[in-house]
Amino acid sequence: xxxxxxxxxxxxxxxSTLAAQEIVAGxxxxxxxxxxxxxxxxxxxxxxxxxxxxxxxxxxxxINLAGRSTQFEMRNFKMxxxxxxxxxxxxxxxxxxxxxxxxxxxxxKTYRTQAMHLSVSGAAQVPQMPTLPQSMPTLPGGPPxxxxxxxxxxxxxxxxxxxxxxxxxxxxxxxxxxYFNSRIGGQVGERPNFGGEGFTVQKFSxxxxxxxxxxxxxxxxxxxxxxxxxxxxGTLEIPAASLEARLQVPxxxxxxxxxxxNNFPLAQGMFTETREITLQTKPQQIEVVALPKENKPEDxxxxxGKFTMDTSVSPKKAAAGEPVTLSVTVSGQGNFExxxxxxxxxxxxxxxxxxxxxxxxxxxxGFTGEKKFEYPIIARQDQTKTxxxxxxxxxxxxxxxxxxxTDPLPxxxxxxxxxxxxxxxxxxxxxxxxxxxxxxxxxxxxxAVMANGSSHWSSLFFRKExxxxxxSLFVAWLAIVLVFSLxxxxxxxxxxxxxxxxxxxxxxxxxxxxxxxxxxxxxxDYLTLRLNAPVEPGSLAAKIDSSTLPAELKSSLHxxxxxxxxxxFAAGGITQPSAEERESVVxxxxxxxxxxxx
Amino acid sequence: MKNSLLxxxxxxxxxxxxxxxxxxxxxDARARYAEGEYQQAAKLFEQAIETAPPxxxxxxxxxxxxxxxxxxxxxxxxxxxxxxxxxxxxxxAVALAETNTDLGIPKPAATWRDRVLEHVPMDTLTLTxxxxxxxxxxxxxxxxxxxxxxxxxxxxxxxxxxxxxIAVLAxxxxxxxxxxxxxxxxxxxxxxxxxxxxxxxxxxKIASLREGTQVQILSQRGRWFYxxxxxxxxxxxxxxxxxxxxxxx
Numbered sequence: 066x067x068x069x070x071x072x073x074x075x076x077x078x079x080x081s082t083l084a085a086q087e088i089v090a091g092x093x094x095x096x097x098x099x100x101x102x103x104x105x106x107x108x109x110x111x112x113x114x115x116x117x118x119x120x121x122x123x124x125x126x127x128i129n130l131a132g133r134s135t136q137f138e139m140r141n142f143k144m145x146x147x148x149x150x151x152x153x154x155x156x157x158x159x160x161x162x163x164x165x166x167x168x169x170x171x172x173x174k175t176y177r178t179q180a181m182h183l184s185v186s187g188a189a190q191v192p193q194m195p196t197l198p199q200s201m202p203t204l205p206g207g208p209p210x211x212x213x214x215x216x217x218x219x220x221x222x223x224x225x226x227x228x229x230x231x232x233x234x235x236x237x238x239x240x241x242x243x244y245f246n247s248r249i250g251g252q253v254g255e256r257p258n259f260g261g262e263g264f265t266v267q268k269f270s271x272x273x274x275x276x277x278x279x280x281x282x283x284x285x286x287x288x289x290x291x292x293x294x295x296x297x298x299g300t301l302e303i304p305a306a307s308l309e310a311r312l313q314v315p316x317x318x319x320x321x322x323x324x325x326x327n328n329f330p331l332a333q334g335m336f337t338e339t340r341e342i343t344l345q346t347k348p349q350q351i352e353v354v355a356l357p358k359e360n361k362p363e364d365x366x367x368x369x370g371k372f373t374m375d376t377s378v379s380p381k382k383a384a385a386g387e388p389v390t391l392s393v394t395v396s397g398q399g400n401f402e403x404x405x406x407x408x409x410x411x412x413x414x415x416x417x418x419x420x421x422x423x424x425x426x427x428x429x430x431g432f433t434g435e436k437k438f439e440y441p442i443i444a445r446q447d448q449t450k451t452x453x454x455x456x457x458x459x460x461x462x463x464x465x466x467x468x469x470x471t472d473p474l475p476x477x478x479x480x481x482x483x484x485x486x487x488x489x490x491x492x493x494x495x496x497x498x499x500x501x502x503x504x505x506x507x508x509x510x511x512x513a514v515m516a517n518g519s520s521h522w523s524s525l526f527f528r529k530e531x532x533x534x535x536x537s538l539f540v541a542w543l544a545i546v547l548v549f550s551l552x553x554x555x556x557x558x559x560x561x562x563x564x565x566x567x568x569x570x571x572x573x574x575x576x577x578x579x580x581x582x583x584x585x586x587x588x589x590d591y592l593t594l595r596l597n598a599p600v601e602p603g604s605l606a607a608k609i610d611s612s613t614l615p616a617e618l619k620s621s622l623h624x625x626x627x628x629x630x631x632x633x634f635a636a637g638g639i640t641q642p643s644a645e646e647r648e649s650v651v652x653x654x655x656x657x658x659x660x661x662x663x
Numbered sequence: 664m665k666n667s668l669l670x671x672x673x674x675x676x677x678x679x680x681x682x683x684x685x686x687x688x689x690x691d692a693r694a695r696y697a698e699g700e701y702q703q704a705a706k707l708f709e710q711a712i713e714t715a716p717p718x719x720x721x722x723x724x725x726x727x728x729x730x731x732x733x734x735x736x737x738x739x740x741x742x743x744x745x746x747x748x749x750x751x752x753x754x755x756a757v758a759l760a761e762t763n764t765d766l767g768i769p770k771p772a773a774t775w776r777d778r779v780l781e782h783v784p785m786d787t788l789t790l791t792x793x794x795x796x797x798x799x800x801x802x803x804x805x806x807x808x809x810x811x812x813x814x815x816x817x818x819x820x821x822x823x824x825x826x827x828x829i830a831v832l833a834x835x836x837x838x839x840x841x842x843x844x845x846x847x848x849x850x851x852x853x854x855x856x857x858x859x860x861x862x863x864x865x866x867x868k869i870a871s872l873r874e875g876t877q878v879q880i881l882s883q884r885g886r887w888f889y890x891x892x893x894x895x896x897x898x899x900x901x902x903x904x905x906x907x908x909x910x911x912x
Contacts, residue, residue, distance in 0.1 A: 388753040390781075418757040423773070441753040517784065518719040518749020522909050524841040525789040538797050542804060549808035 087111065088169050090178035096462065097156055098186050105152040107169060107178060116170040117150045126162055126183070127155045134275065156185040219246045219314060224306055224346035231295055232354050234369040235461050236267075236400045236432050238292045241306050243344050247276070247283040250337075251312035257289055259306035263299075263353075267292040270429030292430045294400055298355035305345040313337045356459055362468050364408040368458035370399015374407065374469040378451050383478040388441045391474075393420075393454050396435035401426075404458075406438045411473060412452035416443045444478035451476050569594040573658060576651050581641040585629035588650060592622065595661060614660060621653045688714065689721065696724070701732035719749035723758065730762060736851045736874040738762050743849065743877070743908055747840045750780035766875035771893070779838045789835040796828025844908045848890075850876045852904030862887035862899040869898040878905070 093104040105128065109115045121128040131153045156162075164181045225240040241257050253272075260266055270290040277286050287308070295301055314337060356369070375394045383389045393407050406420050418441045426434040442451070450473035457468045525531045554560045572591040579587045593600070596608040609622050628642075642650070692707035708725035715721075726741030742759035745752055760770060802821035806814055836842060850856045850872045860867040862884055870892055872878065878900070879891040887899045 388751075418753060419761075421760070421770075421773075441757065443753065518745075518752060519784075519786055519841075520716040520718055520748070522717060522747075522841060522912065524835075524839045525786045526836065526839075526842070531789070531793070535793060535797075542797075542800060545801075546804060546808070553808075 088115075088171070088176050088178060090181065092154075092164075092181050092183060094462075095182060096184045096186070097154075099156050099159055101156065103154045103156070103183065105154055105164065105181070107150040107152075109148040109150070109169065109171060112148060112171045114171075115148060115150070118167055121152065121164065121167060123162055123164055125157050125160060125185070126164070127157060128152050128164070134277065154183065156183070159185045159187045161185075219249055220244060220310075220312070220342070220344055222306070222308065222344045222346045224303065224349055226303070226349055226351060228351070230352035230354065232369060232459065232461050233295055233298055233356055234367060234400055234403055234459075236292045236294055236370065236398075237351065238290065238430060238432055241269075241289045241291070241308070241346060243287045243308050243310075244277070244279065244284040245287075245310075245312070247285050249312050249314055251310055251339075253287055254309040257306050257308040259291070259304075261302065261304040263297050263301045264293045264295045264303070267294075267430050267432075290430050292432050294403070295351065295353040298353050301351045301353050303349040303351060305348050307343050307345045309341070309343050311339060311341050314340050357464070357466075360466055362457035362466055364455055364468075365457040365459070365466060366405025368395075368399060368404040368456070369461060370397055370458060371460055371462065372397035372399060372456070372458050372469070374454065374456050374471060376451075376454050376471045376474060378474045378476050381476055383444065383476070388443045389451070389476060389478055391440040391442055391451050391454070393438045393440070393456070393471075394435050395438070395456060398433045399458065401431060401434060401436050404436060407454050407456035409440065409442075409452040410455050410470070412442070414444065414446045414448055415452055416445055417452070418442070444480045446480045448476060448478040448480075450474065565594055565597065569658075573651075573654060576654070577647070581647070582632075584642050584647060584650075585625065585632045588625050588654065589629045591654065592625070592657075595658070614657070618653070618657060618660065622657065625650060625653070686715075692728070693724070696728050696731075699731075701728050704728045705732055705734075717744075717748055719745045719752050719755065722748065723752065723755045726755070726758060726762075730758070735762050735766050736849070736853070739766060739768075739875045740849045740851060740906060740908070744910070747844055747908060749784075750777075750840055751782075751784065763875060767873055768875045769893075776838045776843070779834065780840070785835055785839040785841070788831060789839070792828050792831030792833075792835055794828070795824045795831060799823070799825030799828055841909060846880045847877055847908045848880050848888075848905045849908060850874055850878065850904060851906050856900045856904060858892055858896065858898035858900050860898060862889070866899075870894075870896055872900070877908070880905075880907075 087110045088107060089110075090105065090107045093106070097103045107115075107117060117130065119130045129152060131151045133151070134149050154164075162183045162185060164183065166177045166180045169176045169178060220243070222241065222243045225242065227238040227240075231237045241259065243253065243257075245251070245253075255272075256269055259269075268291065273288045273290075275286050275288065277284050293303070372395050375396070377392045377394075379390050379392065381389075391409070395401075395404065395407065401424050406422065409415075409417055420438040420440040422436055422438045424431070424434060424436045426432075428434070453473045454471045455468060456470075457466055459465075460467050519525075521528060555564065569591055572587060572594060576584070576587055576591070589605070592598070592609075593605055596605065596612065598605045598608045606623065606626055609619055609626075612619070614622070688707050688711040692704045692711055695701075695704035695707060705725065705728045708721065708728055712721060712725060722741045722745035726738040726745065729735075729738035729741060739759060739762045742755045742762060745755040746759065749755070763770065799821045802817065803825060805811075806818055806821065811817070851874060853874055855874055855876070856872040857868050858870040858872060860869055872892060876893060878888075878893075880888050881891060881897070882889045883902065886902050888902050888905055889897070889899050891897045
């Protein structure tokens with residue numbers, strides 16, 4: 066037990082250590098134009114400091130360390146810290162670049178980042194929106210707020226939009242930052258108030274608390290991340306976001322005592338007052354452009370962002386009428402909530418149903434992640450390949466529609482004898498796949514081919530046949546155990562002794578009714594059994610002599626043996642024992658029996 | 664005496680013959696459905712279900728018919744019953760999802776039980792568990808009784824069979840909807856149902872349940888059920904219009 070506890074503790078320690086020191090490096094975008102800056106952020110978790118290079122040398126890219134920030138987060142009573150080192154990459158000329166892995170030293174241990182790739186084009190690719198950045202908002206390592214406007218204020222707030230122009234339906238990450246001078250204590254509300262017309266707001270992430278120096282003053286910053294999605298074109302007014310707070314701000318001494326306390330510099334911070342405030346950001350504007358109508362794919366279902374697609378099928382073999390699941394995973398960055406299901410192509414030989422979908426977010430605001438669509442499909446004719454899949458989305462970085470297609474996957478699916486009638490299905494919301502072709506309302510009598518379920522409401526556990534079968538097996542098992550146990554017992558010393566006792570007891574009980582001519586033979590048999598004597602001449606007499614029986618009883622037994630020898634060897638035999646003699650012998654043997662039992 | 668026996672025998676035979684066989688009723692129901700007579704077809708499906716062993720396909724067809732007749736709540740109940748009998752019956756799953764969408768019932772998150780149900784029929788799983796358990800039990804017992812201590816490999820195989828059998832039986836017990844849904848019921852009143860704080864009509868209302876909502880019945884007091892609603896809240900609701908997923912035998 067102690068070992069197990071120690072092992073668990075060591076495992077926990079090891080896990081904590083592994084979790085404590087982790088580095089992740091990533092680019093804010095893997096595409097950029099010449100001169101357009103891109104951020105490279107190295108995130109170090111669970112360490113107070115790290116040694117990183119000041120510059121990185123890549124021909125064609127200028128990479129310099131821009132700054133470092135620390136972020137603390139408390140979740141489920143567990144405090145974690147994250148250090149972020151931000152490099153600014155400025156591409157010098159176009160081409161595909163690889164930023165090599167580099168060393169990051171944490172408390173004497175050296176870790177290496179992974180290599181990253183950056184594709185640089187000659188010019189900005191979106192003429193309408195030349196400054197449209199593709200990155201998430203600059204997170205804790207981002208630029209400090211304007212020094213002039215907020216200089217010296219005890220608290221202020223700002224709304225950071227990741228871009229100033231966007232397309233309808235495009236996800237625009239936003240960050241709300243609420244700054245409090247570190248000398249101020251107090252409590253802040255759980256969630257900011259934020260919303261307006263013409264856009265929808267995603268759920269806010271948990272507040273992240275960090276420290277930051279602004280104009281040589283220390284501030285505690287509470288950051289909330291979210292994203293907005295414009296729903297109409299034009300200039301969109303983003304109203305102020307607000308957060309309620311109850312603050313303990315430095316106050317004055319009680320009336321009349323101010324002059325007295327002002328004489329003591331150390332008493333200056335003694336008095337505080339509670340102030341309930343509503344902290345507001347400044348309203349902002351964003352230009353929203355409608356999605357172009359030209360070259361819009363027919364199957365475009367509203368996905369805006371940048372995505373990749375992958376497909377798989379399970380099971381790879383399906384019996385007649387058995388459904389297979391075609392899984393389509395769309396991953397990347399964009400409006401996963403407004404995304405419709407991909408379309409199936411070449412599905413004529415299949416009966417298809419609207420897919421289920423499941424979204425797995427990779428960040429706090431659901432901007433990055435993957436959405437998995439699962440299509441139940443059933444072969445109408447024998448099939449060796451699944452349908453192909455097509456998915457169209459609008460890429461705001463290029464301003465063009467992109468269509469992804471995947472090839473059919475190999476599968477061995479047998480056709481059912483009859484296809485089930487579908488329920489004239491209204492496609493599920495967000496499902497881009499049309500309902501199964503074919504008759505929608507005509508019933509198919511052999512639909513039962515599709516269903517292979519039970520014809521009982523009770524589980525097999527409670528059904529008579531199952532219970533009887535198991536009970537029979539239990540009885541068989543018990544019988545085997547009993548038979549083997551009895552055999553083993555009878556072969557043991559105790560078993561043999563008990564068997565002898567029983568035989569002896571039986572022999573004694575038959576003496577009264579034994580044939581008078583064989584009376585002394587039975588007496589001999591009884592004594593032989595009782596004393597476990599070998600079948601040799603004289604051995605029984607020797608056994609009697611060596612026993613601890615009283616002398617009188619021994620003598621009586623010897624007389625019986627003599628009578629037996631006489632009956633056996635005397636010419637003409639002996640006279641048959643009288644009833645009295647037999648009673649006397651039986652009484653003596655009973656006495657012997659009782660003595661022996663003791 | 665003989666005459667009266669003959670009379671009763673003939674009467675009983677006549678009575679039996681006058682009742683259509685379940686297969687005929689089902690065929691009739693399907694024919695009515697094909698002709699668009701959904702109300703009539705629904706009655707016949709109901710009759711077929713009452714007189715024959717339950718079949719997932721028939722419940723699915725009944726649900727589809729009710730859906731055409733505009734009775735989405737009852738349709739959802741029958742699709743759910745179809746899935747209880749055959750959790751892998753994809754058309755019923757799709758139809759239930761569509762009906763729930765129309766009823767405004769949110770799609771429940773998929774659980775590990777659903778993933779198990781997708782892949783293995785429950786009766787097969789239970790039988791496999793039982794077979795493995797008994798093979799393991801007999802193997803270990805015989806090896807022990809025959810004192811075959813040297814056959815460590817066989818002992819290990821027996822132990823593995825026994826443990827696997829117990830695990831598979833436990834899995835079947837935890838996943839079989841005929842066990843897990845035995846206390847589940849569905850709200851079938853058009854106006855939904857109110858969940859109250861105590862079993863009195865004037866008590867505080869905790870939540871409203873839409874038609875088609877599934878609830879867990881925990882106990883009953885008179886004409887009140889005490890149960891758990893989706894989301895985990897517990898409260899009291901009237902028994903009227905609350906129909907068990909697994910029909911009482």
